[in-house]
Amino acid sequence: MASNESPLLDSTILNIRDLNLFYGQAQALSSINLAIPRKKVTAFIGPSGCGKSTLLRCLNRMNDLIDIVRVAGSITLDGEEINSPAMDVINLRRRVGMVFQQSNPFPKSIYENVIFGLRIAGINNKGTLDETVERSLRGAAIWDEVKDRLHESALGLSGGQAQRICIARAIAVNPEVILMDEPCSALDPIATAKIEELIHELKKLFTVVIVTHNMQQAARVSDCTAFLYMGELIEFNETRKIFTNPDNAQTEDYITGRFG
Amino acid sequence: MKHFWLRGEPQVIATAAALGITLLLTLTLVIVVLVNGMGFFWPAGVARAVLKDGTVIAGEITAREMGQPPRLQFKVGNRDLYGQDFRWVDRAEITSLSYPSDLIVLERKEHGNFYGFTKTVSVDGEQAAAGGDPAQRLDAAWEQVAGKSKTASSLDKQVSDLTYQAERIRQQMTRLSHDDRQGNTATIAALKGRLDGTLARIDGLAEQQNGEATELRRATVTVADASGTGKEIPIADIVRIYRPNSMTVWAKTMYYLERLRELLFDEPRESNTEGGLFPAIFGTVMMVLLMTLFSLPFGVIAAVYLREYAQEGFLVRMVRIAVNNLAGVPSIVYGVFGLGFFVYGIGSGMDRLFYPERLPTPTFGTGGILWSSLTLALLTVPVIIVATEESLAAIPKGIREGSLSLGATKFQTLTRLLLPMATPGIMTGMILSMARAAGEVAPLMLVGVVKLAPSLPLDMRFPYFHMDRKFMHLGFHIYDVGFQSPNVEAAKPMVYVTTLLLLAIVIAASSSAIYLRTIMKKRYTTRTF
Incomplete structure (x- = not known):
């Protein structure tokens, strides 16, 4: 089954049409049609290897990094074609941020981690940076824990804290969409609960797309759910x-739980 | 028994033994070098031995042989009298052995040490009227002469400055006449006038110098060797006077430090077997630094391209194999390549383009520090490429993805994250390449190292860096002094000292690099939990 209407009848931000993806000869995604609603949380679920992460990485063209990947079909972000050569990938990734399975803080201070996206965009105004750091860390619900050690290395943080720093880093550049690739799979239950709570807050400002193979998590945090199996969108x-x-x-x- | 093997203990013991043997070999080498090198400057007692046939000899006992019959080796010095520095004496031949406190050692500018006794001090053959102890008078006379020779060396400097100026004027003249244009004639004539003036000043100074030298050589000391043969030595020829048998430990320490200072900061004498090693130390360090300057950026950029930009495929694999194999090419081959490509190819080309007036005298078309550094850079660049590639590969994928997902370009990711994170690994490569380059001798012999370089490749004269100059190198110094000098036996301690110095330089360079690397590592350690 495939639907290009957002189930909630909200305005669609990302519209995926007839998306096929190949790793060399092997087809990983076939004819995906999906409309992701604005400022809602959309979850991709499915058994391992079903293509949910691959689909997620299509949304900010992270698959470009893998030489053998070939993509056919269309994805639009607010009506703009993502896969077109005219699309500026740098700009796309600013608009569609990403949080990874394994938290990946850079070997820099917490402060520099958060403003990394601004620095590379050439923003060096101290006032703007300070403001962004506080806003993003508050937004990622970690301000109170790190406000006294902003200039210490981010490598000294715990797994859950590091993951929230990565979320803060992603929201610092004010994206429209945040992609989360199994953000809690390496975390303990308490850290997981904090991130889930955070996702609830995030959807007030951002569209969130999350990949998870924890079905309870999908049920708890998401507004819409897509079930993928063997590279196809089932429901x-x-x-x-x-x-x-x-x-x-x-x-x-x-x-x-009968299979998968 | 099967169980014994399965538990893996013999394997553990084997690895431990392998490590132990390696450590032991290294330690032995270092200790041998340390003992022989560090002890060389400590003033050993000078023995006076009376032999059965009535001859008397004096010298340092440098070796004892326990064979049949047991023998002692004396360093008797006085090369100008005996023709050789060393003498083997059967233990049984010696009837008495003593250490007389008035035995004197004169370290001379030529002919090595003199061992003997002071007789008289005189000026122009006339004995000084003042009486007293000849030893004290010798010391006083020597102090006086040493003070005067300091002013003589300032004259030396003036002469060499003027000679340099004259050389520059001459070059300017040849360049102008080479250009062969009308109107140059007048300029050339003017230059000719300046040149003549300068040459005249040089002549004047040289005359003054000669006069002073003769003046200095008027004071002489008459000494006698152990058997009483007299010898008159101009005091100006004496570098150092000491009486090892009557020195206190404090005096010996001061003497040791003075010799160390001479070693580190003075010029060599007596075909490099005596005096200091400053030019060689300087040449080695400068060559290694220049080499790093060439090979580090080049290697890092090549590795970055290979690892981050090049499309993985047959060609890249071939390049990688080629790079790895470059490290296995015998270093003399690099020397031959450097000679053919850099010196005869690029160097001669440069001469034809930029210095045609000096031809056929080559400027860059002959070995020099630039070509040596480049040749060694070629030799060590594979090490840096491999180290950089490895450390780039070791950076977790998440860092790249995280950076790119924030809208960073590949280049920004590289300069802001990957290269800083790879720095400790790159520095490891740099340390290895520096150590390799500092110890390399064979290729350098073809592309610019010489036994004795008249001037340093870096000095206060424009253009300060003289990339075309030949230079001295500690590794080559070891080979030259140890195996090519006319007096190998006397030069042996110098070989140890030079080796020790080379080791010390390498250790100093790598320790500082390792220290830097530790700081870097602390900053970029990836968390483990």
């Missing part, structure tokens, strides 16, 4: 609907 609907009354038998099997 996409409101989270409530997917988890209570899925249209597709495969989806039901997966969420009830």
Whole structure:
């Protein structure tokens, strides 16, 4: 099943149409059609290797980094074609930020980590930077924990803290969309709860797309859920609907834990 | 028994033994060099031995042989009298052995040390009227002469400055006449006038110098060797006077420090077997630094391209294999290449283009510090490429992705994150390459190292860096002094000292680099948990 209408009937920010993706000869995604709603949390679920991370990485063209990947089809961000050669990838990635599975703080101070995106954009005004650091760290719910050691190395933080620094770093450049690739899979339950809480806050300002293979997490944090299996989009609907009354038998099997 | 092997203990023991042997070999080498090198400057007692046949000899005992019959080696010095510095004496031949406190050692500018006794001090053959102890008078006379020779050396400097000026004027003249244009004639004539003036001043100074030298050589000391043979030595020829048998430990320490100072900061004498090593130390350090200046940026850029930009494929793999194999090419091959490519190829080309007036005298078309550094840079660049590539590869993928996902370009990622993070690894490569370059001799012999360089490649004269100049090198010095000098036996301690110095330079360079690397590592350590 595929739908190009956002299930919530909200305005669509990212519209994926007939997306096919190949790793060399192997097809990883086939004919994906998906409309991601603005300022909502959309979750991609599915068993390992189903293509959910690959799909997520299409949204800011991180797949460009892998030489053998070939993409066909269209993804639009507010009506602009992402895959077109005219699209400025640098600009796209500023608009579509990303948080990774393994927290990846840079070997710099917490302060420099957060403003990395601004520095590379050539913004060096101290006032702007200070303001951004506080806004982003507050936005990532870590301000109180690190405000006294902003100039210490970010490598000394715990896993959960480091992941929130990475979120702060992503929101510092004011993106429209934040992609999260299994952001909690390396964290303990308490840190996970904090991030989930944070995701609730983030959706007030940003569109969030999250990949997770923790179905409870998808149920807790997302507004819409897409179930992928073997590179195909099986079902996409409101989270409530997917988890209570899925249209597709495969989806039901997966969420009830009968396979996957 | 099977169980014994399975537990893996013999393997552990084998690895430990391998490590132990390596350490032991290194330690032995270092200790041998240390003992022989450090002890050389300590003033050993000078023995006076009376032999059965009535001859008397005096000298330092430098070796004892326990064979049959047991023998002693004396360094008897007085090369001008005996023709050689060393003498083997059977233990049984010696009837008495003593250490007379008035035995004197004169370190001379020529002919090595003199061992013997002071007789008289005289000026122009006339004995000084004042009586007293000849030893004290010798010391006083020597102090006086040493003071005067200081002013003589300032004359030396003036002469060499003027000679340099004259040389520049001459070059200007040849350049102008080479250009062969009308109107140059007048300028050339003017230059000719200046040149003549300068030459006249040089002549004047040289005359003054000669006069002073003769004046200095008027004071002489008459000494006698152990058997009583007299010898008159101009005091100006004496570098140092000491009486090892009557020196206190304090005096010996001062003497030791003075010799060390001479070693580090003075020019060599007596075909490099005596005096200091300053030009060689300077040449080695400068050559290594220049080499790093060439090879480091080049290697890092090449590695960055290979690892970050080049499309992984057959060609890149071939390049990588080629780079790795470059490290295995015998270094003399690099020397031959450097000679053919840099010296005869580029150097001669440069001469034809920029210094045609000096031809056929080559400027860059002959070995020099520039070509030596470049040749060694070629030799060591693979090490830096491999080290840089490895350390770039070791950076977690997340760092690159994180940076790119924030809208950084590849180049920004490289300069702001990857290169700083790779710095400790790059520095490891640099340390290895510097150590290799400092110890390399064979290729340098073809492209610019000489036994004795008249001037340093860096001085106060425009253009300050003289890249075309030949230079001295500690490694070559070891080879030259140890195996090419006319008096190998006397030069042996110098070989140890030079080796020690080379080791010390390498250790100093790598320790400072390692210290820097530790700081860097602390800053960029990736968290582990």
